[in-house]
Amino acid sequence: MNNTLLVISREYLTRVKKKSFLLTTILVPIIIIAFYAAIIYLTVKGDDSSKSIAIIDDAGLFSQTPKPEKSKLTFTLIKGETEKSFTEKYKNEGYEGFLYIPPFSLDSPKNIVLHSPSSIGLSTSFEIDDLINEAVVNKRLVAQGIDINEYNRIQSKVSISNSIDTKEGSKRGVAGVAYGVSFACGILIYMMMVIYGTQVMRGVMEEKTNRIAEIMVSSVKPFQLMMGKIMGIGAVGLTQFGIWLIMIFIFQITIPLFFPSMTNVSAAASNIPTEELSGAAGIMEGLSALPLLKIGILFIVYFLGGYLTYASLFAAVGSVVSDDQQEAQQLIFPILMPIILGFVIMSNAVSNPHSTMAVFGSLFPLTSPIVMMGRVAFDVPWWQIFTSILLLAGCFFLFTWLTAKIYRVGILMYGKKPSWKEMIKWVFRKS
Amino acid sequence: MKVLELHHLKKYFATQRAVDDMSFSIDRGDIFGLLGPNGAGKTTLIRMITGIFYPDSGDIIFKGKRFDPLNDITRIGYMPEERGLYKKMKIGDQVMYLARLKGLSKQEAAKRIKIWFERFGMESWWNKKVEDLSKGMSQKLQFVTTVMHEPDLIILDEPFSGLDPVNANLIKDEIFNLSKNGSTIIFSTHRMEQVEEICDHIVLMNTGKKILDGTISEVKQDFKEHIFNITVDTPPFSSDYFQILDHTTGNWRIKIHENIQPNQVLNEFIQRGVQVVGFNEILPSLNDIFIRLVENTATARAFQTINEQ
Numbered sequence: 001m002n003n004t005l006l007v008i009s010r011e012y013l014t015r016v017k018k019k020s021f022l023l024t025t026i027l028v029p030i031i032i033i034a035f036y037a038a039i040i041y042l043t044v045k046g047d048d049s050s051k052s053i054a055i056i057d058d059a060g061l062f063s064q065t066p067k068p069e070k071s072k073l074t075f076t077l078i079k080g081e082t083e084k085s086f087t088e089k090y091k092n093e094g095y096e097g098f099l100y101i102p103p104f105s106l107d108s109p110k111n112i113v114l115h116s117p118s119s120i121g122l123s124t125s126f127e128i129d130d131l132i133n134e135a136v137v138n139k140r141l142v143a144q145g146i147d148i149n150e151y152n153r154i155q156s157k158v159s160i161s162n163s164i165d166t167k168e169g170s171k172r173g174v175a176g177v178a179y180g181v182s183f184a185c186g187i188l189i190y191m192m193m194v195i196y197g198t199q200v201m202r203g204v205m206e207e208k209t210n211r212i213a214e215i216m217v218s219s220v221k222p223f224q225l226m227m228g229k230i231m232g233i234g235a236v237g238l239t240q241f242g243i244w245l246i247m248i249f250i251f252q253i254t255i256p257l258f259f260p261s262m263t264n265v266s267a268a269a270s271n272i273p274t275e276e277l278s279g280a281a282g283i284m285e286g287l288s289a290l291p292l293l294k295i296g297i298l299f300i301v302y303f304l305g306g307y308l309t310y311a312s313l314f315a316a317v318g319s320v321v322s323d324d325q326q327e328a329q330q331l332i333f334p335i336l337m338p339i340i341l342g343f344v345i346m347s348n349a350v351s352n353p354h355s356t357m358a359v360f361g362s363l364f365p366l367t368s369p370i371v372m373m374g375r376v377a378f379d380v381p382w383w384q385i386f387t388s389i390l391l392l393a394g395c396f397f398l399f400t401w402l403t404a405k406i407y408r409v410g411i412l413m414y415g416k417k418p419s420w421k422e423m424i425k426w427v428f429r430k431s
Numbered sequence: 432m433k434v435l436e437l438h439h440l441k442k443y444f445a446t447q448r449a450v451d452d453m454s455f456s457i458d459r460g461d462i463f464g465l466l467g468p469n470g471a472g473k474t475t476l477i478r479m480i481t482g483i484f485y486p487d488s489g490d491i492i493f494k495g496k497r498f499d500p501l502n503d504i505t506r507i508g509y510m511p512e513e514r515g516l517y518k519k520m521k522i523g524d525q526v527m528y529l530a531r532l533k534g535l536s537k538q539e540a541a542k543r544i545k546i547w548f549e550r551f552g553m554e555s556w557w558n559k560k561v562e563d564l565s566k567g568m569s570q571k572l573q574f575v576t577t578v579m580h581e582p583d584l585i586i587l588d589e590p591f592s593g594l595d596p597v598n599a600n601l602i603k604d605e606i607f608n609l610s611k612n613g614s615t616i617i618f619s620t621h622r623m624e625q626v627e628e629i630c631d632h633i634v635l636m637n638t639g640k641k642i643l644d645g646t647i648s649e650v651k652q653d654f655k656e657h658i659f660n661i662t663v664d665t666p667p668f669s670s671d672y673f674q675i676l677d678h679t680t681g682n683w684r685i686k687i688h689e690n691i692q693p694n695q696v697l698n699e700f701i702q703r704g705v706q707v708v709g710f711n712e713i714l715p716s717l718n719d720i721f722i723r724l725v726e727n728t729a730t731a732r733a734f735q736t737i738n739e740q
Contacts, residue, residue: 214515219529
């Protein structure tokens with residue numbers, strides 16, 4: 001058997017056979033899902049402790065104590081206190097905060113202050129903003145002599161639905177779902193690139209510190225050793241990805257068994273053309289509108305392209321450092337920079353998938369795997385996809401060619417970390 | 432037949448002439464000692480022979496043909512001074528992996544591993560990891576992985592370091608065995624008494640250059656100082672033939688002057704009626720020769736700038 005294949009199979013089997021592989025493969029998505037579920041839950045639900053807020057209304061904005069619906073906040077109107085005198089007291093009187101509304105002109109209300117012992121939450125702040133805005137609007141309506149009920153009837157709250165017209169017919173798109181899927185793909189590819197890239201680096205460092213590098217290169221060429229390691233670890237990544245796909249598939253089959261109502265809603269939803277979709281039904285509808293197969297295939301292509309491009313850089317870093325983690329950190333930093341840049345562009349691209357920045361980021365090979373995954377849900381022109389894949393492949397070959405030269409020298413060097421100048425010299429030296 | 436011939440081999444690094452015009456050849460079945468002080472360039476030379484480094488200039492002829500690292504490295508076994516194995520990998524898998532990288536089929540590798548493990552009493556190690564082994568045990572394992580594929584050329588760098596006398600003898604016997612079965616062995620060490628015991632042929636290098644080349648007896652003859660040990664019952668007389676260096680009871684060490692044959696000395700003793708019980712030449716030990724040759728050069732190589740590429 002070819003030596004590169006032997007190296008690949010060793011790198012692959014030693015990792016896949018570990019108990020920790022199965023454990024992380026199964027646990028990581030569960031932890032990630034639980035983590036995001038917790039964040040979403042907390043954001044939606046907000047702070048669940050009720051708060052009582054005192055109001056000193058010197059402007060006469062509230063004719064009666066406001067009692068907003070569905071709110072954790074309870075308000076109390078305080079009379080006969082000034083902002084100054086009450087600032088010292090409100091905590092002792094059991095209020096979490098007090099709102100001071102100074103006298104103001106209705107045309108430009110300002111200087112309204114919420115006093116609180118610690119910084120207030122975002123949702124509380126929004127809620128109080130809304131409360132005051134509503135009161136000001138009401139006041140203005142009265143001042144203009146407009147009936148409030150009349151005004152409410154005139155106001156409009158429309159949300160548009162997006163019909164995506166393809167050859168297969170029209171599907172209803174849900175912007176939020178496309179956004180969510182894009183962002184998830186972008187994050188996943190970012191994480192996999194960093195995680196597997198560092199694994200390559202660690203593997204090379206292990207060979208160096210265990211001093212097996214010299215024995216290995218007396219049997220295989222350094223390039224075979226490096227490519228074998230990179231491909232073996234890449235195969236581990238694909239295996240992990242495959243297991244996740246199977247898990248998703250199983251979930252998709254089993255979840256409706258436990259929650260039959262969801263599928264019913266989904267089926268029913270397609271018969272409701274105009275009303276707004278919400279919750280699980282909306283997500284299902286949105287997902288079915290996305291080109292999932294295309295996204296899946298491109299995910300694998302870009303994972304491989306991005307991983308292979310960066311893995312050779314990580315391997316080169318591993319080969320020049322000894323077992324000093326700090327040295328490795330210093331050298332990883334410049335590699336992580338474009339990955340992080342890609343992540344930033346991707347976060348932007350999911351909202352503006354066709355902006356110049358997004359297009360550039362998805363063509364530039366150092367950022368394209370992450371950025372393109374943030375865009376594929378939004379119908380990217382094929383020429384951009386092909387150009388970006390070609391550039392990525394070219395970049396992979398260039399990097400592998402350059403880093404292999406650093407690797408073959410670095411792997412047999414012990415002691416001092418070589419300087420950038422020395423490494424550049426290795427690259428341009430004819431072998 | 433020559434297994435390995437080196438012709439004017441050179442390898443310069445940025446600040447060192449690591450190997451500077453090295454030529455020698457090794458016969459099939461020889462146990463060859465590659466000697467030299469620290470930093471003499473031995474490791475660089477070995478790395479060129481094992482295909483890890485390309486020489487800057489010069490030729491390596493392996494089994495009569497120009498050395499082709501890609502194919503010929505499967506016929507070489509190399510045990511570097513810095514031992515290395517995958518610590519977390521199971522020993523059985525590891526030996527199998529290294530053997531297959533040297534081109535053995537799975538079945539062939541399994542068969543040979545079984546033989547070697549039995550010979551060295553390592554059968555119970557199969558499912559252990561290298562990190563569970565003591566230094567001496569991993570040394571034995573390393574030796575097995577080096578010779579498993581029955582290479583034509585075996586390069587051993589300090590093979591006995593860290594071994595107790597029993598295990599050292601075990602390895603030594605295997606080295607003799609391998610050489611008897613046609614493998615050629617390059618043996619690199621600083622331990623001169625081991626070289627005297629094992630090697631047929633030696634090369635001594637210093638600062639990248641060859642300073643000595645020959646069989647052990649040739650080298651000793653070349654460096655002999657005409658010192659003899661004579662065992663007699665009565666103290667010897669002073670003579671024009673020799674001078675007395677020192678003595679212990681009944682034994683005198685004498686240095687024979689230039690152009691005097693040992694028989695002339697012996698004759699004189701006999702003619703004077705001295706009872707000679709023993710008379711033998713004391714050849715210098717390799718250790719003495721080594722020290723004499725290397726002593727007056729710098730103990731460490733100085734860094735220098737090298738312009739030639």
